[in-house]
Amino acid sequence: MRYWEACEAQVSADEAIEECRIHEVLAAVRDDDRALIDEATSEVIAHADKEGEYYGGDILAYLGY
Numbered sequence: 001m002r003y004w005e006a007c008e009a010q011v012s013a014d015e016a017i018e019e020c021r022i023h024e025v026l027a028a029v030r031d032d033d034r035a036l037i038d039e040a041t042s043e044v045i046a047h048a049d050k051e052g053e054y055y056g057g058d059i060l061a062y063l064g065y
Contacts, residue, residue: 003065009056016046016054023063038062 011019013029016036020027026039034048036059046058 003060007057007060010049010051010053011056011059012053013048016059019059020045020063025063 013034013036017027017029020036020038025045027036027045028039029035029048030037034052036045036048036054037043038045043062045062046054048054
């Protein structure tokens with residue numbers, strides 16, 4: 001997938017967690033608000049939309065792209 005396509009993509013929790021894992025970030029979904037967080041720092045990587053998916057641009061920004 002091209003960078004701009006990835007930025008605009010909506011991804012599932014499993015896809016987001018896997019992408020973080022590839023970049024050596026241990027991510028998890030917080031129970032209370034479904035936010036995707038970095039388990040090492042508790043920082044929010046991305047917030048879930050009403051369908052429970054995450055904006056690819058938020059994840060790429062957190063990973064430093």
